[in-house]
Amino acid sequence: MSTETETVARPEDHPIAPYLRMDRMPHIWCPTCGIGTIVKCFASALGEAGVDLDKTAIVSGIGCTGRVAGYMNLDAFHATHGRAIPFATGLKLGRPELEVVVFSGDGDLSGIGGNHFIHAARRNIDVTAIVLNNLNYGMTGGQVSGTTPEWSVTSTTAFGNPEREFDICALAGTAGANYVARCSPLHGWEMKEIMKQALAKKGFSLVEVISPCPTHFGRYNEMKETPAMLRWLGERALPVERFRGLAAEQRHGHFPVGTLVDRDEPGFNERYETVRARAQQQ
Numbered sequence: 001m002s003t004e005t006e007t008v009a010r011p012e013d014h015p016i017a018p019y020l021r022m023d024r025m026p027h028i029w030c031p032t033c034g035i036g037t038i039v040k041c042f043a044s045a046l047g048e049a050g051v052d053l054d055k056t057a058i059v060s061g062i063g064c065t066g067r068v069a070g071y072m073n074l075d076a077f078h079a080t081h082g083r084a085i086p087f088a089t090g091l092k093l094g095r096p097e098l099e100v101v102v103f104s105g106d107g108d109l110s111g112i113g114g115n116h117f118i119h120a121a122r123r124n125i126d127v128t129a130i131v132l133n134n135l136n137y138g139m140t141g142g143q144v145s146g147t148t149p150e151w152s153v154t155s156t157t158a159f160g161n162p163e164r165e166f167d168i169c170a171l172a173g174t175a176g177a178n179y180v181a182r183c184s185p186l187h188g189w190e191m192k193e194i195m196k197q198a199l200a201k202k203g204f205s206l207v208e209v210i211s212p213c214p215t216h217f218g219r220y221n222e223m224k225e226t227p228a229m230l231r232w233l234g235e236r237a238l239p240v241e242r243f244r245g246l247a248a249e250q251r252h253g254h255f256p257v258g259t260l261v262d263r264d265e266p267g268f269n270e271r272y273e274t275v276r277a278r279a280q281q282q
């Protein structure tokens, strides 16, 4: 006969426990924040993709999502604000055999680090970037960011954000990334599959996950509880095929989810080897 203590699930028995630094738990994230779901999908993707964890490095910048690097059971680098991509670029060039993943927030990667982001996509450096877009600067108090939807309320736009938001995926695709996809915590299985594709892809891969921040973005926009934010996301997210079939005026207020760009242009490591070979022939 089993006892009560035998049936209680222990955190270290969870399927993704081997991918986490359990000694660092509990984490700092707010209850019901979307980051947990995204970390779970990332851990599952690493496992199902058969990635060698001893040859995988993760680089984060600053912010709520910047903490992911410290919680994953991988070689990790917690870079300065906006500088995750330069560190990852150097790492990939110096150690091309490594799988290098950048995991950070929209403020870090597309705001403060936006310039690096554009050039990483242009170079098509063989790095996988997972951008958690919580639509504001969460850790510092819910200020407006480059991805805050226009007319949304934040702690610094009390009467609505008069700026238009960045489309991170369009930016990466236009700049030259080989793989670009978007999803949300509503699409857990798809998110995991997209992350697997991004990890397998040569060249620059971007996965944008639009994620609920109930503590700030949700609270300021009458979606204090995560289910309300998820409903809001669900009303706006459209499968990419359906989105592309809409007229421009019908697209307003919606965004496409799924794989948006998938091509096989030579990555920067490959081009760099060409230069190295030419130099050796001199």
Ligand code: SF4
Pocket (backbone or CB within 6 Å): 028, 029, 030, 032, 033, 034, 035, 064, 134, 138, 139, 212, 213, 214, 215, 216
């Ligand atoms: S502030 Fe927002 S993004 Fe940051 S942990 Fe809390 S809910 Fe998540």
